[in-house]
Amino acid sequence: MKARVHITLKKGVLDPQGKAIAGALHGLGFDEISGARQGKFIELDLKDTDAAAAKARVEAMCQKLLANTVIENYTVEIA
C-alpha cells in the first residue's frame, strides 16, 4: 500500500523558495506566472493492508515528524 503526502506552507507564511521560482520563471520569459509556492511531496510504502488504519498512522507520522504543523499543512492520500 502506498501513501502520498503533500506538505505545503500555510497561507501567510513567507515562501522564499517559491518567490525564487517565480522570479526565475519571469527571467526565462514565462510572464504568465503570478505566483509560485513550493512544498514537499513524500511517497511512503506501507506494509498495512487496511486503508483507514494506514491513513491514521500516516497522519500520526506527519504530526510527529514529517510536517511542522506550526507553519505547514499536510494532506494524506492512500492509494
Add this chain to the structure above:
Amino acid sequence: MKARVHITLKKGVLDPQGKAIAGALHGLGFDEISGARQGKFIELDLKDTDAAAAKARVEAMCQKLLANTVIENYTVEIA
C-alpha cells in the same frame, strides 16, 4: 488558473532524503514503512485561461527550469 507540479526522482536514482525519512520513522516506532521517497511539489498561479495551452507552457517550464530531466520525472495537473 492553477497548476500543480510533482517532481520525483526517477527509479534507480539514490534518494538519501527518502532513506533518512524512512530511518527516522523506524526510530519513532513506525515499523510498517518499507520505503520512502521525497519529491518536490510546486503550485503555480497562471494568468492563462486555456487549460491545454497552460499545460504545455508549464511542461516547458519543467523542462527548462523546474526539473532536472536526467534524474527527475515531472507530472503537471491543471486545476
